[in-house]
Amino acid sequence: MIVTFLRTIILYFTLIIAIRLMGKRQIGEMEPTEFVVALVISDLAAVPMQDPGIPLFSGIVPILTVLSLELLLAALSFSSVRVRRLICGTPVILMENGAILYPNLRKTRVTVNELVEHLRESGITDLATVQYAILETNGTISALRYSKYEPADAKDAGVHVEQMELPVIVISDGRWQKENLSFVRQTKRQAEKFLKENGCTVKDVALLTVTPSGKWYLSAKKGAATN
Numbered sequence: 001m002i003v004t005f006l007r008t009i010i011l012y013f014t015l016i017i018a019i020r021l022m023g024k025r026q027i028g029e030m031e032p033t034e035f036v037v038a039l040v041i042s043d044l045a046a047v048p049m050q051d052p053g054i055p056l057f058s059g060i061v062p063i064l065t066v067l068s069l070e071l072l073l074a075a076l077s078f079s080s081v082r083v084r085r086l087i088c089g090t091p092v093i094l095m096e097n098g099a100i101l102y103p104n105l106r107k108t109r110v111t112v113n114e115l116v117e118h119l120r121e122s123g124i125t126d127l128a129t130v131q132y133a134i135l136e137t138n139g140t141i142s143a144l145r146y147s148k149y150e151p152a153d154a155k156d157a158g159v160h161v162e163q164m165e166l167p168v169i170v171i172s173d174g175r176w177q178k179e180n181l182s183f184v185r186q187t188k189r190q191a192e193k194f195l196k197e198n199g200c201t202v203k204d205v206a207l208l209t210v211t212p213s214g215k216w217y218l219s220a221k222k223g224a225a226t227n
Contacts, residue, residue, distance in 0.1 A: 092104050095130050096131070166212075176188070205218065
């Protein structure tokens with residue numbers, strides 16, 4: 001039992017490292033090769049986990065081999081357009097100028113109902129407003145409306161909007177993230193002052209962030225506060 005327990009732990013962390021090296025894609029955003037590699041690696045790890053009689057390296061070596069092939073193909077795809085097209089395919093236009101391209105639907109095996117469903121997920125109910133609907137290489141469908149149907153942004157409306165700032169975590173789950181304070185030129189003393197003004201201690205904090213301009217956000221057991 002102890003041997004099986006240790007083998008499972010080793011294979012578990014091997015899988016985590018392998019998937020981590022493949023990148024930070026979600027399942028729905030994986031290219032076909034990445035999805036296949038994830039399935040194969042999981043299957044290769046399951047066999048030595050279930051059968052203690054199989055040497056541990058009989059599971060680890062195939063996993064590392066498949067991972068190496070995936071990383072090699074990824075590097076080739078990055079440097080070569082031809083390889084990228086061969087491995088990942090090319091986007092396919094499903095709708096153009098408000099009209100459904102039925103031959104392309106048949107070629108990609110996407111039904112009309114599935115296309116309409118994806119458009120609804122993008123907030124589009126009137127198909128006549130769609131200039132292009134494109135099936136991407138990762139299986140998602142991108143929908144582009146005609147310009148006249150796109151919602152007006154702040155520039156079109158003549159409204160001045162403040163530049164967006166990326167907040168930095170100062171306290172997370174009651175613990176200081178001291179290394180982040182230097183990024184926003186804030187001091188621990190300023191953070192403690194803000195907590196005191198809101199009647200809160202460090203241990204009571206779920207999340208405390210600050211922007212480079214000095215805007216604080218506090219989420220604690222009693223609610224949230226900002227300045």
